[in-house]
Amino acid sequence: MPRSGADARRRLQQAALELYQERGFDGTTAAEIAARAEVNERTFFRHFPDKREVLFDGEADLRVTLMQAIADAPGNLEPFDALLCAFRKSARNLEDNRPFAEPRWKVIAVTPALRERELAKHAWLTDAVAEALRQRGVGDGPADLAARTGWATYQHAVQSWVDDPAQSLDKCLSQAFDDLRALSAPTPPARPA
Amino acid sequence: MPRSGADARRRLQQAALELYQERGFDGTTAAEIAARAEVNERTFFRHFPDKREVLFDGEADLRVTLMQAIADAPGNLEPFDALLCAFRKSARNLEDNRPFAEPRWKVIAVTPALRERELAKHAWLTDAVAEALRQRGVGDGPADLAARTGWATYQHAVQSWVDDPAQSLDKCLSQAFDDLRALSAPTPPARPA
Numbered sequence: 001m002p003r004s005g006a007d008a009r010r011r012l013q014q015a016a017l018e019l020y021q022e023r024g025f026d027g028t029t030a031a032e033i034a035a036r037a038e039v040n041e042r043t044f045f046r047h048f049p050d051k052r053e054v055l056f057d058g059e060a061d062l063r064v065t066l067m068q069a070i071a072d073a074p075g076n077l078e079p080f081d082a083l084l085c086a087f088r089k090s091a092r093n094l095e096d097n098r099p100f101a102e103p104r105w106k107v108i109a110v111t112p113a114l115r116e117r118e119l120a121k122h123a124w125l126t127d128a129v130a131e132a133l134r135q136r137g138v139g140d141g142p143a144d145l146a147a148r149t150g151w152a153t154y155q156h157a158v159q160s161w162v163d164d165p166a167q168s169l170d171k172c173l174s175q176a177f178d179d180l181r182a183l184s185a186p187t188p189p190a191r192p193a
Numbered sequence: 194m195p196r197s198g199a200d201a202r203r204r205l206q207q208a209a210l211e212l213y214q215e216r217g218f219d220g221t222t223a224a225e226i227a228a229r230a231e232v233n234e235r236t237f238f239r240h241f242p243d244k245r246e247v248l249f250d251g252e253a254d255l256r257v258t259l260m261q262a263i264a265d266a267p268g269n270l271e272p273f274d275a276l277l278c279a280f281r282k283s284a285r286n287l288e289d290n291r292p293f294a295e296p297r298w299k300v301i302a303v304t305p306a307l308r309e310r311e312l313a314k315h316a317w318l319t320d321a322v323a324e325a326l327r328q329r330g331v332g333d334g335p336a337d338l339a340a341r342t343g344w345a346t347y348q349h350a351v352q353s354w355v356d357d358p359a360q361s362l363d364k365c366l367s368q369a370f371d372d373l374r375a376l377s378a379p380t381p382p383a384r385p386a
């Protein structure tokens with residue numbers, strides 16, 4: 001039975017994730033991933049430039065989705081509200097793919113080579129978020145600060161969601177932005193002794 | 194004249210920074226850095242495991258300094274105030290080394306291999322900041338969120354400082370945390386039409 005390119009791609013991703021969990025990233029070769037996915041090694045390299053990229057297929061789509069969602073957020077929203085709105089929209093995809101997204105997150109967290117790649121992708125996504133905020137008319141400085149801290153809040157929310165399977169990512173996101181506001185609230189003046 | 198190890202180390206760092214600016218990171222070899230620093234290549238590798246680490250010598254010290262400064266911050270300070278206090282203390286070192294720190298930041302920003310290494314160091318420092326907050330009695334969740342967003346705010350401040358030579362880093366840090374509070378302020382209710 002002929003297998004479509006998109007199907008082979010998904011099988012390669014699933015196979016890589018399984019093998020990284022079973023043997024670790026360093027103990028897995030591209031040939032082994034291809035074998036588990038029932039394709040040949042050339043097919044692996046037609047889809048992915050290296051063993052790391054196989055787990056980062058969604059980042060380019062995520063960049064487009066996020067920038068669009070920030071542009072589409074109601075015009076009267078302040079930067080953090082626009083970001084929360086956009087993150088919640090893009091999180092639906094993660095939520096729907098929890099059986100893949102959760103072990104993926106855990107494998108990346110314990111594999112320095114994957115963690116380095118992920119951090120580079122996140123920096124690239126943070127730049128995109130800042131750019132989308134500027135396109136909403138937010139000034140350079142606030143756009144940079146809101147993108148950096150908003151992204152950090154998003155990552156905190158994903159961590160909470162991975163740590164507690166009972167919670168939805170949507171709820172974790174709302175909670176994380178509420179907690180950020182609580183942390184940022186003006187300190188009450190010290191009471192006289 | 195015999196040259197101390199610490200002196201050779203500093204000369205290697207300065208030589209690496211100069212060469213990365215002149216020829217780019219990829220166009221520079223460890224042997225060339227050693228030659229510019231007037232030591233041999235073996236000396237380079239006695240001090241640094243690779244061409245990237247030569248620009249990240251201060252991170253281990255920074256980790257110790259930051260954790261100590263967070264521990265030393267007045268006990269009644271809320272997490273962000275304790276972080277601002279600690280960042281301002283550790284920033285003095287950057288401020289004093291501006292002739293090295295500023296071009297270093299710029300070279301890293303345009304060199305993907307150095308940027309990846311830097312992001313990994315920052316993740317490691319963010320974990321240390323969260324741990325130091327937990328040791329002050331801050332709960333796991335708020336400590337993680339404050340560390341991530343506080344670190345993001347610190348990086349925004351360093352970027353502002355590099356962009357505008359007229360400002361002190363100390364001032365950029367206070368401004369960045371003020372701006373974060375402004376971004377996080379509750380949205381005023383919409384006026385009736």
